[in-house]
Amino acid sequence: MxxxxxxxxxxxxxxxxxxxxxxxxxxxxxxxPDEDAPASDSAGSPHPDGAV
Known part of the structure; x- marks a missing residue:
């Protein structure tokens, strides 16, 4: 037991x-997601970090 x-x-x-x-x-x-690839919606953003 x-x-x-x-x-x-x-x-x-x-x-x-x-x-x-x-x-x-x-x-x-x-x-x-691949961190090296930029986000698709931040291509035209003037901000250096992308779309904010």
């Missing part, structure tokens, strides 16, 4: 780790 009590958190963590991995596999996070 003590062994079961000690292994329960390990099993729960393994389940959560696997669920998180499967979630990332089935529902990938959107890619981050």
């Amino acid at each position: 003590i062994l079961l009590t000690l292994l329960l958190p390990v099993g729960m963590m393994a389940f959560l780790f696997a669920a998180d991995a499967l979630e990332d596999l089935f529902f990938p996070r959107p890619a981050a």
Whole structure:
């Protein structure tokens, strides 16, 4: 019974780790926009930081 009590958190963590991995596999996070490319709406803006 003590062994079961000690292994329960390990099993729960393994389940959560696997669920998180499967979630990332089935529902990938959107890619981050490229920071080097200028924003499309700031091309004609006179401000140095783009459209404000």
